[in-house]
Amino acid sequence: MATTTAGAPPVSRGKTAQVHIQRFGAFLTGMIMPNLPAFLAWGLITALFIAVGWLPNGVLGGFGNADLPGAWSGAATQLVMAEDGTTFHQYLGLVGPMVTFLLPLLIANAGGRMVYGERGGVVASIATVGIIVGSTVPMFLGAMILGPLSAWIMKKIDSIWDGKIRPGFEMLVNMFSAGIVGGALSVGAFYGVAPIVTQISTWLGDIVGWMADNHILPFMSVIVEPAKVLFLNNAIGNGVLVPLGASQVAEQGKSLLFLVEANPGPGLGILLAYTLLGVGAARSTAPGAIIVQFFGGIHEVYFPFVLMKPTLIIAAIAGGMTGIGTNVVMGSGLVGPAAPGSIFAVFAQTARGSFPGVILSVVLSATVSFLIAAVILRATRKRDLAAGESGDLSAAIAQTEANKGKSSAALSALVAEERTAEAAEAALSGHGTTTATAVRPIxxxxxxxxxxxxxxxxxxxxxxxxLKKAGVEGVSVVNKAVANLQDDVDLVISQRELTDRARKHAPNSRHVSVDNFMNSPVYDSVVQEVKEGAADDGVTAS
Incomplete structure (x- = not known):
């Protein structure tokens, strides 16, 4: 069975580091993404019911005095001491318990399941209660660390007596071992881990505060925007920005950190520039990409446009800096993560009173990125048109580089894109270089x-x-995270930057790399091969 579209090149040390960072970011994402509905619910409740929300409600928002006339006695309260030394009962509400307990426990459970299934998720949740109770800040960071670690410890302990338990005692041993280990880890987390993670969270918050005090928060885009294009942003976003943003919301009612990555403005500006000044397939594809990126929130669709002309990363960085700077000046922010990064999700999570700043940040970031991208595209338009009009794109690019006297990163990206498509088509048709001898039907x-x-x-x-238009039935087409791939699939299609990781999870599957999931010539080759295979095996195909 073929395992790749061409002979896999040796992986450089830099490429290996990139894959490791991507894998780490994907693991963090695996803990956050399944729980985004809970984040959204918490964000909406916060936006509505806190004291500065749209519908302030002391019972639900957790700021009302339980001794007030007409108070609802069924709501949970907590004893609070005022500055003057007096005490009173205050409603717990929904906002505090959700950010303090629900969200960290969901994250820990997801991390534990990724490491050791349901058993790992349970032990992770038990242990994380200790770090939650033992800290003074929302323990998102602690849950992302302790959840997977607790599951891994449980897995290692189970391996000690695996296969050595007398028949009939398995359930007893499994229940008591998980309970004892989970309880011990919870106590240990309360006394040992909670203070450390609390201090780390405080340091990270101090760094953000220092950047704000010195007016350099916008420079985060210098790191975040290139990381997004290289699929390295998840480690930053889910590992740092989301936990810090949640802490700021708990203290201040909003945070601009949720908009550092999610702002759709920079991508919108670049795609608009391609729509007006791009050439060939890039120009024809850009309008559809705008809809998917800006309204659908799938930012990945503009990454290939930047990779085709790497200097456009300047436009992305400038747009991102403009958006952050606008939110700093306007004091605007969101009450929860905007995921996916759709303009609808951004508006849904916008704090009351922040709409002018958030809207302006999107508009200005899009404007700045568009102007810079337009200048870049306009400066290279004649050269791009000349290359596009040639019958042989590779030869035309080579001639253009010869005329210029030096190589061009943008033209090299175009050559790589063309060669990737050609290699994929060749492999799918059975003429490419593969590492196995048999090719089974897809x-x-x-x-x-x-x-x-x-x-x-x-x-x-x-x-x-x-496939539907081709009249092919009986072929399963699904989408998964790279980390969740299994080695029982016939064909894996992934973006070029992720193919190395995909091969490790499904080494016996055929792998095809694409630069753009929206529009790739590989799809037509896949449909043709599937249709031919369906005819040979009697699967329905018209």
Missing amino acids: RSIVFACDAGMGSSAMGASVLRDK
């Missing part, structure tokens, strides 16, 4: 991306539509 196809929810879902939808 009956199952998986689109794999970092989180398994955004761009891969879009690509799977596109291919399913093509």
Whole structure:
């Protein structure tokens, strides 16, 4: 069975580091993404019911005095001491318990399940209660650390007596071992881990505060925007920005950190520039990408446009800096993560009173990125048109570089894109270089991306539509996260930056790399091969 579209090149040390960072970011994302509905619910409740919300409610928001006339006695309260030394009962509400207990426990459970299934999730949740109770800040960071670690410890302890338990005692041993280990880890987390993670969270918050005091918060885009294009942003976003943003919301009612990554403005500006000044397939694809990126929130669709012309990263960085700077000046922010990064999700999580600043940050970031991208595209338009009009794109690019006297990163990206498509088509037709001798018919196809929810879902939808129009039935086309791939699928389609990781999870599957999930020539080759295989095996195909 073929395992790759071409002979896998040796992986450089830099490439290995990138893969490791991507894998780490994907693991963090795996803990956050399944729980985004809970984050959204918490954000909406916060926006509505806190004291400065749209519908202030002391019972639900957790700021009302339980001794007030007409107070609802059924609500849970806590004893609070005022500055003057007096005490009173205050409603717990929904906002505090959700951010303090629910969200960290969901994160810990997801991390534990990723490491050791349901058993790992239970032990992770038990242990994380200790770090939650023993800290003074929301323990998102602690849950992301302790959850997987607790599950791993339980897994190692179980391996000690695996296969050595007398028949009939398995349930007893499993229940008591998980209870004892979980309880011990919870106590240990309360006394040992909680103070350390609390201090780390405080330091991270102090760094953000220092950046704000010195007016350099916008410079976060210098790191975040390139990281997004290289699929390295999840480690930053889910590992740092989301926990810090949640802590700021708990203290201040909003945070601009949720908009550092989610702002759709920079991507919108770049795609608009391609729509007006791009050439060839890039120009024709950009308008559709705008809809998917700005309204659908799938930012990955503009990454290939930047990779085709790497200087456009300047436009992305400048747009991101403009958006952050606008929110700093306007004092605006969100009450929860805007995921996916759709303008609708951004508005849904915008704090009361922050709409002018948030809207302005999106508009200005899009404007700045558009102007810079337009200048870059306009400066290279003649050269791009000349290359596009040539019958042989590779030869035209080579000639252009010869005329220029030096190589061009943008043109090299175009050559790489063309060669990737050619190699994929050759492998799918059986003429490429493969590492196995047999090619089985394609009956199952998986689109794999970092989180398994955004761009891969879009690509799977596109291919399913093509197969349907071709009259092919009986072929499974699904989308998954790279980390969740299994080695029982016939064909894996992933973005070029993620293919190395995908091969490790599904080494016996065929792998195809694409630059753009929205529109790739590989899809037509896949449809043709599936249709031919369906005819040979009697699967329905018109």
